[in-house]
Amino acid sequence: MQVTDFYVSAPGKAILHGEHAVVHGKVALAVSLNLRTYLRLKATTTDKVCINLPNIDTFLCWDLSELSQLIPYSFDKREEVKLLDAELVGRLQDFLGVTNGNLDTRNMATLSFLYIYISLFRSSELPSLTLTVWSELPTGAGLGSSAAYSVCLAAALLCASGAIPSPLKEWDHTARWCQEDLELINSWAFQGEMIIHGNPSGVDNAVGTWGGMLRFLAGKIIPLSRVPLLRILLTNTKVPRSTKVLVARVKDKINKFPSIMTPVLDSVDAVSCTCEKVLSEMTREPIRGEHYNTLEELIDINQHHLNVMGVGHPALDTLCRVTLTRGLHSKLTGAGGGGCGITLLRPETDASVIQTTVQDLKDCGFDCWETSIGGPGVQQHSPLSVKEEVLEVLNHY
Amino acid sequence: MQVTDFYVSAPGKAILHGEHAVVHGKVALAVSLNLRTYLRLKATTTDKVCINLPNIDTFLCWDLSELSQLIPYSFDKREEVKLLDAELVGRLQDFLGVTNGNLDTRNMATLSFLYIYISLFRSSELPSLTLTVWSELPTGAGLGSSAAYSVCLAAALLCASGAIPSPLKEWDHTARWCQEDLELINSWAFQGEMIIHGNPSGVDNAVGTWGGMLRFLAGKIIPLSRVPLLRILLTNTKVPRSTKVLVARVKDKINKFPSIMTPVLDSVDAVSCTCEKVLSEMTREPIRGEHYNTLEELIDINQHHLNVMGVGHPALDTLCRVTLTRGLHSKLTGAGGGGCGITLLRPETDASVIQTTVQDLKDCGFDCWETSIGGPGVQQHSPLSVKEEVLEVLNHY
Numbered sequence: 001m002q003v004t005d006f007y008v009s010a011p012g013k014a015i016l017h018g019e020h021a022v023v024h025g026k027v028a029l030a031v032s033l034n035l036r037t038y039l040r041l042k043a044t045t046t047d048k049v050c051i052n053l054p055n056i057d058t059f060l061c062w063d064l065s066e067l068s069q070l071i072p073y074s075f076d077k078r079e080e081v082k083l084l085d086a087e088l089v090g091r092l093q094d095f096l097g098v099t100n101g102n103l104d105t106r107n108m109a110t111l112s113f114l115y116i117y118i119s120l121f122r123s124s125e126l127p128s129l130t131l132t133v134w135s136e137l138p139t140g141a142g143l144g145s146s147a148a149y150s151v152c153l154a155a156a157l158l159c160a161s162g163a164i165p166s167p168l169k170e171w172d173h174t175a176r177w178c179q180e181d182l183e184l185i186n187s188w189a190f191q192g193e194m195i196i197h198g199n200p201s202g203v204d205n206a207v208g209t210w211g212g213m214l215r216f217l218a219g220k221i222i223p224l225s226r227v228p229l230l231r232i233l234l235t236n237t238k239v240p241r242s243t244k245v246l247v248a249r250v251k252d253k254i255n256k257f258p259s260i261m262t263p264v265l266d267s268v269d270a271v272s273c274t275c276e277k278v279l280s281e282m283t284r285e286p287i288r289g290e291h292y293n294t295l296e297e298l299i300d301i302n303q304h305h306l307n308v309m310g311v312g313h314p315a316l317d318t319l320c321r322v323t324l325t326r327g328l329h330s331k332l333t334g335a336g337g338g339g340c341g342i343t344l345l346r347p348e349t350d351a352s353v354i355q356t357t358v359q360d361l362k363d364c365g366f367d368c369w370e371t372s373i374g375g376p377g378v379q380q381h382s383p384l385s386v387k388e389e390v391l392e393v394l395n396h397y
Numbered sequence: 398m399q400v401t402d403f404y405v406s407a408p409g410k411a412i413l414h415g416e417h418a419v420v421h422g423k424v425a426l427a428v429s430l431n432l433r434t435y436l437r438l439k440a441t442t443t444d445k446v447c448i449n450l451p452n453i454d455t456f457l458c459w460d461l462s463e464l465s466q467l468i469p470y471s472f473d474k475r476e477e478v479k480l481l482d483a484e485l486v487g488r489l490q491d492f493l494g495v496t497n498g499n500l501d502t503r504n505m506a507t508l509s510f511l512y513i514y515i516s517l518f519r520s521s522e523l524p525s526l527t528l529t530v531w532s533e534l535p536t537g538a539g540l541g542s543s544a545a546y547s548v549c550l551a552a553a554l555l556c557a558s559g560a561i562p563s564p565l566k567e568w569d570h571t572a573r574w575c576q577e578d579l580e581l582i583n584s585w586a587f588q589g590e591m592i593i594h595g596n597p598s599g600v601d602n603a604v605g606t607w608g609g610m611l612r613f614l615a616g617k618i619i620p621l622s623r624v625p626l627l628r629i630l631l632t633n634t635k636v637p638r639s640t641k642v643l644v645a646r647v648k649d650k651i652n653k654f655p656s657i658m659t660p661v662l663d664s665v666d667a668v669s670c671t672c673e674k675v676l677s678e679m680t681r682e683p684i685r686g687e688h689y690n691t692l693e694e695l696i697d698i699n700q701h702h703l704n705v706m707g708v709g710h711p712a713l714d715t716l717c718r719v720t721l722t723r724g725l726h727s728k729l730t731g732a733g734g735g736g737c738g739i740t741l742l743r744p745e746t747d748a749s750v751i752q753t754t755v756q757d758l759k760d761c762g763f764d765c766w767e768t769s770i771g772g773p774g775v776q777q778h779s780p781l782s783v784k785e786e787v788l789e790v791l792n793h794y
Contacts (some may be wrong), residue, residue: 181751259667263660267705270656301657304701308664317718 006041006159007381010151012137013144013207014234014333014342014373017272017302018216020250020309025218026269028277030203031227031373033234037135037148038386040394041156044128051113052132052397055139058106059397060333064126067114070095071122084194088115102258105139109149112192116153119191120161127160130239130339133389134393141236142243142334147204150192151378154185161379166380173385175356176376182209185378195272199319215276224276227374230295233323233344233358235330236367237315239338246337250309271302279374292346296329299344303331311336318364319343326357403438403556403563404778404791407766409534410541410604411631411730412769414699414771415704416670417647422615425667426673427600428624429608430631434532434545434647435783437791441525448510449529449794452536453775455503456794461523464511467492468519475532481591483489485512488776509589513550516559516588524557527625528731533736535764538633539640539731544601547589547791551582552775563777570782573773574593579606582775590781608774614671621673623680624771627692628742630720632727633764636735643734647706661705668699676771689743700728715761716740722755741769 011032018028032396044050050061061362072087092114094100098107113131121127133152137145155177157163164184177185189205206214206221213227254261276300282291303320305313316332319341323330330343354370361368383391408429415425441447446752447458469484477507482664489511490496495504510528518524530549534542552574555561561581564572574582586602603611603618610624679688700717703709713729716738720727742751751767760764780788 200526257671257694257698260664260671260695263667267657267660267664270654270660274654274657280763297654298657301654301705304705308698308701321714 004043004160004166006156007038007383007386008041008155008159008378009035009038009381009386010148010155010208010378011144011375012148014056014232014340015206015337016213016333016342016373017275017298018268019332019334020247020306020311021265021268021272022216023247023250024254024265026265027272027276028203028216030207030214030216032207032213032375032377033137033143034142034372034375035136035143035234035369037133037137037145037152037391038381038394039152039156040132041160042130042132044130047128049117049126049128050397051110052130052176053109054132054393054397055135056105056109058109060110062114064113064128067118068126069115071118083305084115085119085192088118089195090244100214108146108196112146112150113197114151115156115195116150116188116192120157120163120188124161125169130397131156132394132397134390136369136390138236141340143234144204144208146196147189147193147200147208150189150336151185151205151208153192154188155378155380157187158188168380168382174376174379174383176379182377185209195297207377209377212374213276213279215272224233224280227279227315227341228282228287229372231347231349231370231372231376233328233330233343233345233351233354233361234333234359234369234371235319235341235343237319237338237341237364238367239313239315241335241337241339243311244312246335249337250311253310261309261375264305268302271305274298287347289346289348291346295344299329299331299342306332306336309336313338315364315366316341319361319366322360322364323357326353326360328353328357345370401440401557401563403418403553404435404456404780404783405438405549405552405556405775406433406435406778406783407552407605407775408433408541408547408608408772409545411629411737413610413730413739413770414672414695415665416729416731416733417644417660417703417708418665418669419613420523420644420647421651421662423624424669424673425600425610425613426669427604427613427774429604429610429774430534430540431769431772432533432540432631432766434530434534434542434549434777435787435791436549437529438555438557439527439529441527444525445527446514446523447527447794448507449527450503450506451529451790451794452532453503453506453689455506457507459511461525464515465523467511468515479510482516486513486592489515500666505543505593506555509543509547509592510550512592513547513554513585513589517554517560517585521558526557527554527794529791529794531787533766533787535633538737540631540737541605543593544586544590544597545584545606548582548602548605550589551585552777555585556777559779565779571776571777573774573776579774582606589682604774606750606774609771610676621677624676625679625684626769626771628741628744628746628767628769630725630727630742630751631760631766631768632716632732632738632740632758634716634735635736635762636708636710636712638710638732638734638736640732643708643732646734647708650707658706661702664716665699665702668695668702684744686743686745689741692741696726696739697727703729703733710735710748712761712763713738716758716763717756719761720754723750723757725750725754742767 014033016029022028164181186209193200210223215222411430413426419425561578583606592596612619
């Protein structure tokens with residue numbers, strides 16, 4: 001099968017409001033984070049399939065003849081992509097020498113790629129190609145880097161297999177797929193996520209696919225039609241933490257102080273709903289300073305609530321304090337206990353203020369990016385629309 | 398009428414939990430603060446009544462003949478002390494040249510003294526005496542300094558008038574009155590508070606009278622039988638604020654975000670009730686580290702809630718941060734927006750840690766005292782039981 005060259009990108013994810021509360025049946029708002037993962041698919045004639053993941057120093061090639069041995073006999077239909085093909089997963093684990101106890105990032109990324117690649121091409125001929133993926137997202141920081149990777153893989157390989165069309169017209173810089181195609185991309189990305197995470201919520205790949213904002217409640221994911229693009233700083237305190245430990249800590253606190261904590265969860269729920277309402281207003285009426293004031297107030301309130309839940313950290317307090325001295329409001333995003341925080345930038349926030357703030361945060365030992373939330377999900381790119389420094393990396397291999 | 402020399406003291410007040418929430422129908426816990434106001438009553442033969450208030454540079458004397466002109470004709474019975482005698486107040490205002498627009502601390506303190514003095518002795522002969530009052534409490538900091546003053550005045554003058562006995566036995570250092578006498582002291586102290594504050598809640602004079610802890614809910618004041626004495630640091634950030642403005646700010650926030658703020662008030666209510674339960678446990682069972690852990694958690698939670706209500710201040714954040722670096726937990730007390738904060742000291746907290754923390758806080762420009770909450774209310778002292786530096790001041794005049 002012959003494929004054509006192809007550039008695709010997918011965004012990361014941040015939780016705007018409702019982290020932890022969502023575990024206890026409350027609304028969470030997940031938003032796309034415009035730190036993106038880029039993928040280049042290149043057709044080759046080497047009868048090999050190669051994958052280059054420079055972020056995690058992984059560069060692998062396999063002969064197509066070797067891989068075709070792994071295709072299971074039983075035939076998996078596209079409608080059944082809600083479940084993993086256990087036989088294929090097992091064969092791939094054996095092939096790569098990966099056991100369930102050896103789930104490092106490189107192995108998971110490789111396994112996920114080969115799974116989607118073989119699954120999509122098992123009924124035809126395995127194509128000769130090279131995939132290179134480069135991400136602006138830090139890995140393991142709760143920013144949906146694995147989902148952005150899986151979404152890119154799914155979109156590129158579905159396109160290469162002919163299951164979905166290439167949406168890019170000659171004169172386009174970027175283009176997106178129709179709803180039906182996005183659903184297919186999302187379901188294959190979810191397969192990748194299942195391989196990487198075991199039991200993912202599906203939020204990360206949905207955000208990577210649809211972009212914008214999603215409402216997540218009791219396992220149900222509802223993409224919100226229109227949200228404004230909000231400029232933010234994304235700060236990684238680099239304080240390591242375990243999501244599992246933090247989730248358990250919140251649960252313990254609820255058990256210890258039910259009468260105190262139950263209303264706090266209700267208040268967080270109301271923060272998410274109020275935020276959703278304000279963002280929706282911002283797409284329907286002229287954006288006013290008051291909209292931003294309210295968004296800032298909600299950020300402050302939720303950050304205090306997260307501290308009450310016990311998932312704050314002195315590094316996050318520092319983030320909030322440092323940004324507040326510049327008039328900017330921050331909260332943790334995701335699991336907390338360290339990890340990442342977001343800082344809302346107002347439309348009128350001056351470039352010099354942003355620059356100084358970023359420098360202040362870097363001086364605290366944090367990583368900091370100026371980016372945005374609420375931007376587009378997975379999209380195809382013309383080479384011209386890929387940032388030069390990213391293109392350089394992608395074309396290097 | 399001949400009176401005998403007399404030393405009396407009354408504590409200040411701090412809000413342990415529930416400030417602001419109490420305005421919205423939730424429980425507040427008011428505790429006695431062992432920064433005390435001391436009063437010395439000295440019998441004289443000068444046919445004068447003198448008052449010395451060195452804290453506010455007030456030293457005044459009047460001839461008894463002059464004051465006896467002010468006694469109203471109508472006779473006020475002791476049972477009717479719930480209301481002010483408007484005729485007497487008017488006469489005293491005229492006498493002192495005080496109008497309602499000129500309500501400074503000195504005038505209010507003087508008016509309050511003369512009102513109680515004349516009221517209690519109007520049916521007999523005005524006695525010749527000198528009162529000296531010295532307070533460890535900063536004034537106007539929301540720590541109940543005016544109530545402690547009124548309680549001391551009421552206790553000393555009621556005792557001098559023979560309305561209540563002197564409880565001090567020869568061998569005692571300190572002594573307290575029986576319940577009935579305390580109720581009389583409290584009702585006269587409330588009169589003093591009405592003169593000073595116009596429309597006081599009655600909490601401050603109740604704490605000054607009964608000490609320990611009071612539960613305040615929907616205007617009802619319930620003294621709690623037994624509470625443990627807790628060591629604290631009391632810090633005055635000296636950031637000026639208006640209680641009225643802060644109360645309005647909370648109200649505005651509740652109106653803006655009812656679904657978010659209503660559960661926060663419920664959570665504060667639960668903090669107060671949980672704290673009351675823990676303190677009561679601490680009087681019934683051996684005090685464990687876990688009790689203190691819980692008290693610390695409640696302090697942290699409420700401080701976050703008060704920030705959510707919008708009554709925090711960077712100076713209070715500094716207080717919390719500085720004390721937390723020493724493992725100590727703090728919250729604002731009272732109106733917030735600056736003002737005072739309390740820091741819980743554990744039984745095992747080392748003297749050196751306390752000393753360093755106090756110094757750190759003083760280095761921030763704050764005033765800081767090591768004291769306790771939950772101690773006794775108004776009491777009579779033998780001169781020996783008054784701290785030497787206080788005795789020196791009281792006996793100087």
